[in-house]
Amino acid sequence: MSSSRRSTIIVEHLRKQQMWDSISKGKRLDGRALDEIRPIEIEVGLIKKANGSARVKLGNSEVVAGVKVETGEPFEGLENKGALILSAEVLPTASPYIEPGPPDEETVELARVVDRGIRESEMLDLSKLALIPGEIVYVIFVDCSVINADGNLFDATSYAAVSALMNSKLPVFEIRDRKAVDTGEKQNPPLTTVPVSITAVRIGESVILDPTAEEEACMDARITITTNSDHNFAAVQKGSTGAFAVEQLKRAAATARIKGEEIRAKLRESTKAGK
Amino acid sequence: MTQTRSLIDENGKRTDGRTGDQLREIKITVGVIKNADGSAFIEFGMNKIVVGVYGPREVHPKHMALPDRCVLRCRYHMTPFSTDTRKNPAPSRREVEISKVMREALEPSLMLEDYPRAAIDVYVEVLQADGGSRCAGITAASVALADAGINMRDIVSACAAGKVDDRIVLDINDTEDKEGDADMPVAYMSHLEQVTLLQLDGVLNEDQFDQCLDEAVKGCKMVYEVQRKALMQKYFGNETELKEEQ
Numbered sequence: 001m002s003s004s005r006r007s008t009i010i011v012e013h014l015r016k017q018q019m020w021d022s023i024s025k026g027k028r029l030d031g032r033a034l035d036e037i038r039p040i041e042i043e044v045g046l047i048k049k050a051n052g053s054a055r056v057k058l059g060n061s062e063v064v065a066g067v068k069v070e071t072g073e074p075f076e077g078l079e080n081k082g083a084l085i086l087s088a089e090v091l092p093t094a095s096p097y098i099e100p101g102p103p104d105e106e107t108v109e110l111a112r113v114v115d116r117g118i119r120e121s122e123m124l125d126l127s128k129l130a131l132i133p134g135e136i137v138y139v140i141f142v143d144c145s146v147i148n149a150d151g152n153l154f155d156a157t158s159y160a161a162v163s164a165l166m167n168s169k170l171p172v173f174e175i176r177d178r179k180a181v182d183t184g185e186k187q188n189p190p191l192t193t194v195p196v197s198i199t200a201v202r203i204g205e206s207v208i209l210d211p212t213a214e215e216e217a218c219m220d221a222r223i224t225i226t227t228n229s230d231h232n233f234a235a236v237q238k239g240s241t242g243a244f245a246v247e248q249l250k251r252a253a254a255t256a257r258i259k260g261e262e263i264r265a266k267l268r269e270s271t272k273a274g275k
Numbered sequence: 276m277t278q279t280r281s282l283i284d285e286n287g288k289r290t291d292g293r294t295g296d297q298l299r300e301i302k303i304t305v306g307v308i309k310n311a312d313g314s315a316f317i318e319f320g321m322n323k324i325v326v327g328v329y330g331p332r333e334v335h336p337k338h339m340a341l342p343d344r345c346v347l348r349c350r351y352h353m354t355p356f357s358t359d360t361r362k363n364p365a366p367s368r369r370e371v372e373i374s375k376v377m378r379e380a381l382e383p384s385l386m387l388e389d390y391p392r393a394a395i396d397v398y399v400e401v402l403q404a405d406g407g408s409r410c411a412g413i414t415a416a417s418v419a420l421a422d423a424g425i426n427m428r429d430i431v432s433a434c435a436a437g438k439v440d441d442r443i444v445l446d447i448n449d450t451e452d453k454e455g456d457a458d459m460p461v462a463y464m465s466h467l468e469q470v471t472l473l474q475l476d477g478v479l480n481e482d483q484f485d486q487c488l489d490e491a492v493k494g495c496k497m498v499y500e501v502q503r504k505a506l507m508q509k510y511f512g513n514e515t516e517l518k519e520e521q
Contacts, residue, residue: 234477236474238471253481
């Protein structure tokens with residue numbers, strides 16, 4: 001059951017007031033402009049045991065993602081396609097407010113929103129990943145672990161998952177006696193586009209990009225927008241307990257296209273992948 | 276989502292005979308659960324959803340209570356017989372997410388600060404699922420909250436728009452959801468002109484995005500009229516028409 005909750009971090013009233021004053025003047029408490037994204041650091045291939053991996057730092061938020069490839073049965077209704085399974089976990093290392101245990105609704109939403117961006121943009125051409133249609137297909141696991149949480153986990157996790165996939169090499173499987181056998185060779189994944197997630201939050205009447213944990217504790221509403229390489233929209237998710245005016249949403253969408261392109265260039269550069 | 280067949284015929288009619296800007300038939304009945312403080316039953320196309328609201332009432336467990344406002348709890352649940360293949364009754368990740376976005380879609384409309392230390396529970400039970408059950412659920416939940424007499428700023432109305440055969444159409448049905456190109460569920464407060472839920476899956480270009488959002492908001496306004504009539508019917512009965520004229 002979904003329940004209203006206390007904000008995870010407590011921001012003092014004075015600090016909140018200071019944040020509002022500052023934002024209304026077009027500057028944030030950490031000195032950033034309203035539409036400025038924190039510095040991004042991307043390292044790929046750090047996990048040798050994985051088929052692809054990435055570590056992304058977005059300001060102080062840090063996520064490690066790993067790709068593991070197996071074979072298995074296709075999903076029902078998607079018999080001719082490979083299976084993509086994305087998970088996300090906020091580790092207890094990530095903040096004093098996180099405790100070990102089954103994922104709470106925020107973590108379930110995080111995984112589903114990141115998954116939606118990758119799936120709906122058709123970043124991976126899953127139709128190229130069926131071995132025996134209806135029976136044996138590639139199963140691509142993308143597992144994301146948040147190791148430090150300082151806001152905007154949606155974008156940080158999405159960049160990590162996308163970078164790990166761009167960095168990945170898939171094992172080549174061959175069918176022998178209706179069984180999948182690893183040939184020991186490697187291939188590039190069938191990538192078609194680079195989805196980029198951009199999250200904006202509304203604080204009072206201002207909309208700011210890439211919120212820190214402190215800003216998220218003061219936000220009224222959140223919107224996460226994923227665009228693909230053609231600058232089209234592939235996934236959107238509004239979150240938090242406030243609302244947006246239609247015009248604010250359209251403006252946020254336009255911003256997501258422009259900022260998305262900057263991040264996309266960065267992801268390509270850091271992973272040295274085409275498309 | 277890959278398109279396998281044409282979903283709009285040469286006359287512009289959709290798989291269920293509707294035009295692009297037409298909603299499915301909506302019927303809302305208020306006060307269907309005697310024991311609940313507020314309730315509503317909605318038939319939205321083939322969707323059949325019952326919503327029960329309990330509260331404001333004491334919070335259990337007590338530590339969940341908030342000192343300055345009411346706790347809103349929301350559960351979206353599908354009965355095992357609501358879908359083509361039986362749905363496991365245990366809550367799925369999809370239901371966990373929908374429960375959350377539903378609560379966040381309803382919360383801006385409620386004056387939760389009026390009921391500190393209390394809880395309001397909203398139970399949304401999908402008896403039969405067609406496309407757009409989250410929108411139908413939010414629509415019915417808002418009516419049930421009004422029926423429970425909770426202080427509200429506005430009614431929340433929800434409706435999806437989407438892209439089918441490269442056209443933007445209103446109120447995506449099950450087939451269009453599965454075989455179409457994009458689905459955008461929206462919840463909207465008509466008087467405050469605020470969007471409280473927005474999701475999208477599927478690819479839209481910039482113009483289509485704006486058009487889809489505008490179309491969905493238009494749909495929400497149509498849904499609002501049905502909600503208002505259903506509430507009027509319950510509380511004014513046969514006098515409803517008289518009130519309408521005034």
